Amino acid sequence: MTSIICDNDNQNKERLSLHVLCLNSESSTVTIVRYCLDRMQQPQVRQLLGNARYDQCPIENPQQLRPSESGDRNPFSFTPQLIHLHKDHEMFEDGDIHRHMYLQDLYTSDKDDKPALSVAEFACHISGCSAVFSSLEEYEHHYNSLHRHVCSSCRRSLPSARLLDIHIQEWHDSLFTILAQNQDMYQCLVEGCGQKFRTSKDRKAHLIGIHKYPPDFRFDKSRKDKGGRETKKQLHKDAAMEVVPDVCKSEGVCEVLCEVLTDQPEKEESMEMHVSEEDVAHMGQCASAGEPADVSAAAHGCTGMEPQKPRYSYRVPTTVCFGHGSVRGFRGRRGRRK
Amino acid sequence: MDTASEGQGVVDVFHKIHHSGPDREAHMKVLSKALRDPSAQLTFIKLENSMHLLVGLLTGSDARCRLQAARCLHELSRSPHRDVAPACLPATSYLLTYLSGQSTRFTELCLYTLGNLCPDSEVVQQKLLAQGIIPALASCMEIQRHNPAVVEAVGFTLSQLLQTNDAAVKVIPTVLASSLPAQLLSVLAPDPNFALAPAIESAWCLHYLTSSSRDNKELLSRGALLRCSSLLVSLGGAEGNKEEGLELLVCPLLRCVGNLLCCCPVEELNTAVADPQLVICLCALLQTYLQTQPALARESAWVLNNLTAHSNTFCSALLTFNLVSGMIHLLPFSQGINTLILRVLANIAHKKKDFCVQLAQLGLLSALCATLKMADQEMVTLSLDVLFMLVVSAPQVAEEFVQQGGVSLLEAIQYNSKGEMRGRATYLLEHHLLSQ
Numbered sequence: 106m107t108s109i110i111c112d113n114d115n116q117n118k119e120r121l122s123l124h125v126l127c128l129n130s131e132s133s134t135v136t137i138v139r140y141c142l143d144r145m146q147q148p149q150v151r152q153l154l155g156n157a158r159y160d161q162c163p164i165e166n167p168q169q170l171r172p173s174e175s176g177d178r179n180p181f182s183f184t185p186q187l188i189h190l191h192k193d194h195e196m197f198e199d200g201d202i203h204r205h206m207y208l209q210d211l212y213t214s215d216k217d218d219k220p221a222l223s224v225a226e227f228a229c230h231i232s233g234c235s236a237v238f239s240s241l242e243e244y245e246h247h248y249n250s251l252h253r254h255v256c257s258s259c260r261r262s263l264p265s266a267r268l269l270d271i272h273i274q275e276w277h278d279s280l281f282t283i284l285a286q287n288q289d290m291y292q293c294l295v296e297g298c299g300q301k302f303r304t305s306k307d308r309k310a311h312l313i314g315i316h317k318y319p320p321d322f323r324f325d326k327s328r329k330d331k332g333g334r335e336t337k338k339q340l341h342k343d344a345a346m347e348v349v350p351d352v353c354k355s356e357g358v359c360e361v362l363c364e365v366l367t368d369q370p371e372k373e374e375s376m377e378m379h380v381s382e383e384d385v386a387h388m389g390q391c392a393s394a395g396e397p398a399d400v401s402a403a404a405h406g407c408t409g410m411e412p413q414k415p416r417y418s419y420r421v422p423t424t425v426c427f428g429h430g431s432v433r434g435f436r437g438r439r440g441r442r443k
Numbered sequence: 444m445d446t447a448s449e450g451q452g453v454v455d456v457f458h459k460i461h462h463s464g465p466d467r468e469a470h471m472k473v474l475s476k477a478l479r480d481p482s483a484q485l486t487f488i489k490l491e492n493s494m495h496l497l498v499g500l501l502t503g504s505d506a507r508c509r510l511q512a513a514r515c516l517h518e519l520s521r522s523p524h525r526d527v528a529p530a531c532l533p534a535t536s537y538l539l540t541y542l543s544g545q546s547t548r549f550t551e552l553c554l555y556t557l558g559n560l561c562p563d564s565e566v567v568q569q570k571l572l573a574q575g576i577i578p579a580l581a582s583c584m585e586i587q588r589h590n591p592a593v594v595e596a597v598g599f600t601l602s603q604l605l606q607t608n609d610a611a612v613k614v615i616p617t618v619l620a621s622s623l624p625a626q627l628l629s630v631l632a633p634d635p636n637f638a639l640a641p642a643i644e645s646a647w648c649l650h651y652l653t654s655s656s657r658d659n660k661e662l663l664s665r666g667a668l669l670r671c672s673s674l675l676v677s678l679g680g681a682e683g684n685k686e687e688g689l690e691l692l693v694c695p696l697l698r699c700v701g702n703l704l705c706c707c708p709v710e711e712l713n714t715a716v717a718d719p720q721l722v723i724c725l726c727a728l729l730q731t732y733l734q735t736q737p738a739l740a741r742e743s744a745w746v747l748n749n750l751t752a753h754s755n756t757f758c759s760a761l762l763t764f765n766l767v768s769g770m771i772h773l774l775p776f777s778q779g780i781n782t783l784i785l786r787v788l789a790n791i792a793h794k795k796k797d798f799c800v801q802l803a804q805l806g807l808l809s810a811l812c813a814t815l816k817m818a819d820q821e822m823v824t825l826s827l828d829v830l831f832m833l834v835v836s837a838p839q840v841a842e843e844f845v846q847q848g849g850v851s852l853l854e855a856i857q858y859n860s861k862g863e864m865r866g867r868a869t870y871l872l873e874h875h876l877l878s879q
Binding site (some may be wrong): 111173179180181182183184185186187188189190191195197198199200203204207208234236242244245247249250251253254262263267268294295296297298315316317318319322323324428 | 471502504506507509510533536537540541543544546547548549569570571573574575577578579581583601605621630650651654657690691694696701702704707735736737738739741744745748749751752753779786789790792793825827829831832866867869870
């Protein structure tokens, strides 16, 4: 409701009559108003209203004043209004269509259809890994998938730093084992959940029941499966063939077997020399760097000098940057409209 | 290529992948291309163990096959068939797990796949939420914040999630409680790392957040209004800046500012929108897009309304920066723009008598003489309201209106079918115009 405040030099009678104007008045009051107005000079009325300031009222129901055809009550009801528009409001329709068309149009598949270069440009620098790549991106993906987040004790590669931390804690930390006997130590794997459990079985039940994870989630293997892995390591030469059917029904823990990654088996002979040289240099580096957590593994690697056995005696620090800050331009977007 | 042979092609490739050795990656490339075809997508998901195989490759020890598996899933996620998205569910927990990894291209693919799977299936949405997609997106954005392509992909996926039914209840509270709002806002910062595509996605996310609820205190407290309005000023201010795609960012920014203004208390407005030149920017957008994209012009006018509704500062700015004449000239235009512009002018008139006098001097009265003749009832009613405010502001205004032949216009309105209009016209005539 618009309230009109009159200037201080107005006489009370005039103010009273003006206030009456604003209210939903009954017929008797209307008569009084009319009387007052008739008595007043018209220019005075105009002047009074002219000196009025409109209050900034909170918007409740600006239409409270009913317009009247007799014109003796102020029928004007404009008040400034804040307008909030819901996302489905019709006024947003055109802009939304434009947005959807943008998402549709930018799908390009050409990016991935580039013919692979016949000459390999990059080789993985991890000792024992003889994979080669034709682009930095491919190398980055290879490295991130298989050499990053690698457990130094059992050489398993985990998909993320967090899962690696959990793995190390649960598989290789004797303090954890002790604490786990009396308190809930097994963390839920879903980031942000925060719940902990007494056993890995309880955690698994939680993952399946609450988070709708698959029962055979591959990054949540219990420790007793570790035994099976150890025996497999002996057969790394045969692993090239073993991995293939394994992928279909593998238990899913990402075993890092770099020697199988080369897809050009005839090159293996020539690569071996390369690898062993790298091996030497790498071992040298490790010894001098003196990674504390993995001294035993490094030492073992140095004395072993067997190119076929991959040695990961360090955990890649998270500050290692691949592609960060490189100029990429805008990739072909792979969006899809809603 | 006809459907039948393509379907057979998919079956053949699937078997090759199932049984092969070193050539597997090549076969998977063939599969991913084949899966661009919608009928091949259907064929594939109906093959026994096809998804199981794909998931196995996605999580296997061959990095190249992982990438190809992700590509295949991405193609499947784009399917127009409703059955395909639910068939991809076995892969989602892994796609989410990989979001915390470091591979950029692979992460992008996982993101777009997840984003594509969101819209059509409620089953999929529920599962993704249960599997922790929101914390995963927050973590991904944090890890990859220096990579524009991945940030863009996170923004896209989040925007898909925010548009689902019940997002206001099931998604938005969790998003607001996460680090995502702060990250989205940082993407809009005009620093050297600014990139258009990720900014577009972030702005659309913020739009869905601010438009789904009237309560945006959380975002306001993080400086969302300041960030969005500042960016808008940077973009809209450049007169000749017609970079393609800019309106894709301007649009959601306008909407964010418009809706955020609704819950910003007047006393905080000057700090929340630090730059009064925002009004210049909005008027420039209004003029720029009037012919080419009237919807965007309309949204600019809407923002101006919200900006001027309760603020003397911004009303005054419109006058100071000489923007009112330009707005008055837009009153003859339709498409919903003129009512909003008239509301803005009414907001100005409502503040002070002095503003009314200025508006009259700038030609609003003669413009009203035109708008009072329009067929649009809302426009006429509003015109009468504005006229009232002008007329009572100063005697010379009423006189001028009479001189411009306004009386006969009002007398004509007295025969209008709508009581609202008749009442207003009569009141004006009786109390202010005929009693001289």
